[in-house]
Amino acid sequence: MTPPKAATAETLDGGAPVGGTEELISGSEAVAHAVRLADVDVLTAYPIRPYDTVMQYVSKLIADGEFDCEFIVAESEHSQFEIVKHASTVGARVFVGSSGVGWLYAFEALAVTAGLRVPMVAMVGNRALDDPGAFGVEHNDALAVRDLGWMLCWVATAQEALDTALIAYRVAEDPRVSLPCALSCDGAFLTHSQSIVNVPDQATVDSFLPPYDRKEKLLHPDNPITIAPQANEDWVMEIRKQSDAGMRRARDVITEAYDDFGAKFGREDEPFIERYMMEDAEIALVGMGTLAMPVKVAVRKMREQGQKVGFVRVRWFRPFPVEELQDALGGVAAVGVIDRDYGLGSAFYGGVLAGDLRTALYPLEDRPKVVSFIAGLGGREINTDNVITIAGMVSDAAEGGTTDDQDTYWIGVRE
Amino acid sequence: MSTGSVEVIYRGIYQKTLAKNICRGVVFAARKEGKIGIAFGRYSDSPERNGIPAKQFAVVADEQEELEEYLSRYEPDNNDVTIACDDTLCKGVESWAWYGLQPINKLLGENGTLLVTSTQSPNKLINFIHRKASPYDLALVRSEASFSGLWVYKDDHTDVRLLGALAKVAPHMFSIDSMLAAIKEQFKDDLKVTSAKKSYDDTEAQPVSTEQGNEEVPYSFELPGWKEMEEGIVIRGMDMSKGGTGKDGSYVPVRNEVFKKFSTRTMRPVINFETCTKCTLCWLNCPDTCFDVTADGLYDANMEACCGCGVCEAVCPVKECVTMVNEEAFDDNDSQWAMWTKDKDGYGKWLAEKIANQPARSHGFHHIGQYEEDIANDSA
Ligand code: SF4
Numbered sequence: 186m187t188p189p190k191a192a193t194a195e196t197l198d199g200g201a202p203v204g205g206t207e208e209l210i211s212g213s214e215a216v217a218h219a220v221r222l223a224d225v226d227v228l229t230a231y232p233i234r235p236y237d238t239v240m241q242y243v244s245k246l247i248a249d250g251e252f253d254c255e256f257i258v259a260e261s262e263h264s265q266f267e268i269v270k271h272a273s274t275v276g277a278r279v280f281v282g283s284s285g286v287g288w289l290y291a292f293e294a295l296a297v298t299a300g301l302r303v304p305m306v307a308m309v310g311n312r313a314l315d316d317p318g319a320f321g322v323e324h325n326d327a328l329a330v331r332d333l334g335w336m337l338c339w340v341a342t343a344q345e346a347l348d349t350a351l352i353a354y355r356v357a358e359d360p361r362v363s364l365p366c367a368l369s370c371d372g373a374f375l376t377h378s379q380s381i382v383n384v385p386d387q388a389t390v391d392s393f394l395p396p397y398d399r400k401e402k403l404l405h406p407d408n409p410i411t412i413a414p415q416a417n418e419d420w421v422m423e424i425r426k427q428s429d430a431g432m433r434r435a436r437d438v439i440t441e442a443y444d445d446f447g448a449k450f451g452r453e454d455e456p457f458i459e460r461y462m463m464e465d466a467e468i469a470l471v472g473m474g475t476l477a478m479p480v481k482v483a484v485r486k487m488r489e490q491g492q493k494v495g496f497v498r499v500r501w502f503r504p505f506p507v508e509e510l511q512d513a514l515g516g517v518a519a520v521g522v523i524d525r526d527y528g529l530g531s532a533f534y535g536g537v538l539a540g541d542l543r544t545a546l547y548p549l550e551d552r553p554k555v556v557s558f559i560a561g562l563g564g565r566e567i568n569t570d571n572v573i574t575i576a577g578m579v580s581d582a583a584e585g586g587t588t589d590d591q592d593t594y595w596i597g598v599r600e
Numbered sequence: 601m602s603t604g605s606v607e608v609i610y611r612g613i614y615q616k617t618l619a620k621n622i623c624r625g626v627v628f629a630a631r632k633e634g635k636i637g638i639a640f641g642r643y644s645d646s647p648e649r650n651g652i653p654a655k656q657f658a659v660v661a662d663e664q665e666e667l668e669e670y671l672s673r674y675e676p677d678n679n680d681v682t683i684a685c686d687d688t689l690c691k692g693v694e695s696w697a698w699y700g701l702q703p704i705n706k707l708l709g710e711n712g713t714l715l716v717t718s719t720q721s722p723n724k725l726i727n728f729i730h731r732k733a734s735p736y737d738l739a740l741v742r743s744e745a746s747f748s749g750l751w752v753y754k755d756d757h758t759d760v761r762l763l764g765a766l767a768k769v770a771p772h773m774f775s776i777d778s779m780l781a782a783i784k785e786q787f788k789d790d791l792k793v794t795s796a797k798k799s800y801d802d803t804e805a806q807p808v809s810t811e812q813g814n815e816e817v818p819y820s821f822e823l824p825g826w827k828e829m830e831e832g833i834v835i836r837g838m839d840m841s842k843g844g845t846g847k848d849g850s851y852v853p854v855r856n857e858v859f860k861k862f863s864t865r866t867m868r869p870v871i872n873f874e875t876c877t878k879c880t881l882c883w884l885n886c887p888d889t890c891f892d893v894t895a896d897g898l899y900d901a902n903m904e905a906c907c908g909c910g911v912c913e914a915v916c917p918v919k920e921c922v923t924m925v926n927e928e929a930f931d932d933n934d935s936q937w938a939m940w941t942k943d944k945d946g947y948g949k950w951l952a953e954k955i956a957n958q959p960a961r962s963h964g965f966h967h968i969g970q971y972e973e974d975i976a977n978d979s980a
């Protein structure tokens with residue numbers, strides 16, 4: 186198992202002919218490049234930290250003459266999301282995004298976008314849901330739409346942000362899916378941190394990402410259709426079932442997209458999850474986003490001490506990767522889920538990821554214990570010591586100690 | 601242990617409060633006998649539209665457990681009584697979330713009673729009402745359709761007259777004494793109690809057999825499954841190229857086959873083709889594209905599409921060329937122009953008779969400015 190490398194042109198060894206340039210850029214800037222490479226037609230913006238960084242970078246690309254699109258600054262997030270929803274129905278590839286309570290201010294538009302099967306791609310710069318003015322990372326913002334038909338993914342590096350944004354367009358716009366996709370980037374740790382990124386060339390991107398084509402669903406005078414007329418109790422359930430079918434089909438489409446992405450770009454990633462030192466792991470940690478960095482460092486440290494610890498990073502939260510997680514975690518004795526979110530009043534007062542993971546593992550005959558940890562709220566650091574503490578408690582649970590898998594532990598909170 | 605349920609079918613907005621008063625009266629009367637009950641509107645009809653057939657229900661029961669079955673229903677069937685607050689509803693209803701034409705007696709239980717406010721003869725109404733596989737009774741409360749609605753409530757006692765009649769036709773639900781006590785308590789008005797009692801005394805039901813009534817099979821639709829429906833909540837526009845100019849030079853626009861609208865109508869236009877100047881105003885202004893342009897350049901309103909709004913009458917510049925006539929004066933939706941071309945003299949007599957004998961209506965207006973005139977007449 187190799188530690189993560191900066192994915193530069195030089196370090197690529199997939200064998201595929203990859204051009205492009207190497208840049209030192211933040212996660213937001215990487216997403217802005219993906220927006221340019223995807224040749225987005227309409228982009229709406231409304232400022233809120235930390236998502237606003239992507240606005241700045243796209244504006245700069247436009248000002249520098251490197252990119253051309255309709256860049257509309259709306260008067261609120263609600264309008265911001267409504268405008269791209271409508272633009273998408275007339276055939277525009279769209280990009281949008283927000284953070285924290287801004288994302289929630291658009292909630293009505295978010296819900297109907299999924300219901301209408303609009304393949305919008307949005308970046309969520311994950312941020313605490315205020316008050317008072319907290320702007321550090323928490324995942325509850327993007328997670329708020331988790332059951333409404335949005336595909337949700339979390340990335341850990343700027344390179345992965347760029348790559349996944351391109352994959353997101355391909356999956357969302359695939360007629361088998363036609364659902365919106367939110368790409369979550371942790372505030373500060375990804376949106377504001379620069380690293381070396383391979384920015385691919387246009388030709389490679391064009392070979393991977395076909396143009397957006399709504400075909401017979403294009404809202405146009407030559408194709409007279411109504412989208413979303415009144416629907417009463419005799420229609421709504423069928424409409425929901427169609428969205429459910431789209432979400433189920435997304436699994437295969439995501440897998441296809443990752444396969445093709447690997448072939449074209451030479452960066453091979455497992456589609457739904459990342460497994461880190463899991464082959465012989467006896468206990469495992471699970472989490473999403475940039476907390477992967479300290480966790481991986483801690484796992485290596487613990488491995489040096491002879492502890493068989495592994496880590497699974499969930500990339501796609503919707504559709505939830507049940508089969509992959511059952512496969513990765515079915516053999517361990519205990520799992521510690523580190524949620525950068527909270528589920529106040531939920532089962533065991535646990536995190537959102539912990540709850541879904543328990544559900545996914547429950548059908549396994551030999552299921553591991555799942556212990557829920559909440560850490561890093563409001564942008565607080567999760568450091569390697571925190572992770573080592575967590576792993577110790579997970580081992581304790583595995584051995585039948587006092588760590589309770591029917592409780593939830595807050596790590597790094599002042600007592 | 602028993603339950604009883606009443607379906608009230610009314611004209612949206614115009615009669616909303618009337619329907620509510622009836623359903624509440626049912627529950628209060630049952631309460632006087634120690635029963636419990638619920639009164640509810642059909643949710644899909646709310647917010648409703650002017651004139652659209654809408655429904656409310658009342659259910660009473662001896663025990664809470666018996667009521668529970670009804671608490672989560674939109675449209676209880678097997679009702680003891682169905683009340684139609686406007687006799688034009690007897691032609692069938694296409695309410696907001698119902699697809700196709702629903703016979704007025706569809707949800708009435710075997711040997712239940714259909715109670716209608718009407719000044720028509722029972723036999724005339726029976727000819728409108730679709731045949732039913734089980735026998736039922738028909739009872740009339742002698743009254744024009746009441747305008748007791750959401751914005752304006754004309755207290756013409758139709759509510760209590762129907763409640764009095766209800767006690768007569770459904771004595772198993774409550775006695776007239778309980779009903780009168782409930783009315784007295786609710787309205788605190790002895791005159792309304794007297795009206796209810798008189799209506800109780802006057803009401804007679806007559807049996808309707810399975811052999812009687814309109815034989816026509818009402819149009820209906822199969823709702824598609826989720827796999828058949830187009831994804832993305834997309835509804836195709838109608839293909840306008842399918843309408844157009846016929847061989848004889850007539851023009852028939854494309855119309856929505858699955859939404860006909862005519863059960864919304866309480867009046868329909870009759871057209872004097874002899875005086876028509878072919879000015880096109882009715883055709884241009886009709887909100888529902890009802891007019892077929894005939895080969896000879898006349899305008900023939902299609903009665904499957906017409907919602908009876910009266911705009912054509914209001915815009916027609918020729919005196920009495922277009923006249924709105926009470927819907928109960930018609931037995932079918934046939935083309936007036938076809939009738940006229942076949943027999944011009946016969947049509948002329950038919951037209952004169954329709955215009956001369958139209959009963960007054962309590963809602964809907966014949967011409968722009970009628971409301972102001974009515975107000976002036978009322979205060980004079
Ligand atoms: S009443 Fe006249 S204007 Fe109104 S829908 Fe009928 S035909 Fe059209």
Ligand code: SF4
Nearest residue numbers: 876877879880882916
């Ligand atoms: S508005 Fe009157 S006169 Fe003009 S075309 Fe219509 S029916 Fe004839």
